[in-house]
Amino acid sequence: MDTHGQDERRVVWAVVGTGIGPLLLAATRDGLVNVVFHVTDAVRERALEGLSARLGAEPVEDPGSPLLAEAIRQLEEYFAGRRQAFELPLDWSLISGFNRQVLRELASGVPYGTVVGYGDLAGRVGRPAGAQAVGAAMGANPLPVVVPCHRVVESDGGIGGFGGGLETKRKLLALEGVLPEPLF
Known part of the structure; x- marks a missing residue:
């Protein structure tokens, strides 16, 4: 049996409680590959089935x-407010092309406590008219929070959309000091 081949495709996962609810984290030998919001049993099963199909390996629970x-x-x-930048290897295999280019720019070029407009981010990757395409890339982000799509907002000051829900986006921006803490 080729255990080395299995190790190469191994996908591990864990669910962690956070200030925005439970997150499912999944990783391959190359790095963190997926972060999923609002994990219920049904969401977890769907996410793990998707990872299995896309990565060709049955995910194994292994928080250790x-x-x-x-x-x-x-x-x-x-x-807890003690970390402003993630220092983790990332596996970008769930995203490609323009979406990957945009997310890499976001990860490296929009620091904690700042925001960028969809159009501005499009301009940074050479597609100044690509604000809607940037929005689609944010919606396809397989690594939210770690690749901070919550930091992308509308140029008119609107908060914009968010795959984890607007309340979650507001909480993340408040945590980073961009928005005031919600009153209730």
């Missing part, structure tokens, strides 16, 4: 794997 343990530690620090 070194990469997941480190991701959990860094997320806990982030939600």
Whole structure:
């Protein structure tokens, strides 16, 4: 049996409680590959089935794997206000093309406590008229929070959309000091 081949395709996952609800984290040997919001049993099963189909490996629950343990530690620090940047290897295999280009620029070029407009981000990747395409890339982000799509807002000051829901986006922006804390 070729255990090395299995290790190469191994996908591990864990669910972690956060200030915005439970997140499912999944990783491959290359890095964190997926973060999923609002994890219920049904959401978890759907996410794991999708990962299995896309990555060709049955995900295994393993919160003690070194990469997941480190991701959990860094997320806990982030939600406690003690971490402003994630230092994790990322596996970009769930996203490609323009979407990957936009998300890489977002990850490296929009620091904690700042926001960028959809159009501005489009301009940074050479598509100044691509604000809607940037919006689609944000919606396709397989690594929310770690790749901070919550920091992308409308140029007129509107909060914009968010796959995790607007309340979650507001909480993340408040955590980073961009918005005031919600009153209730």
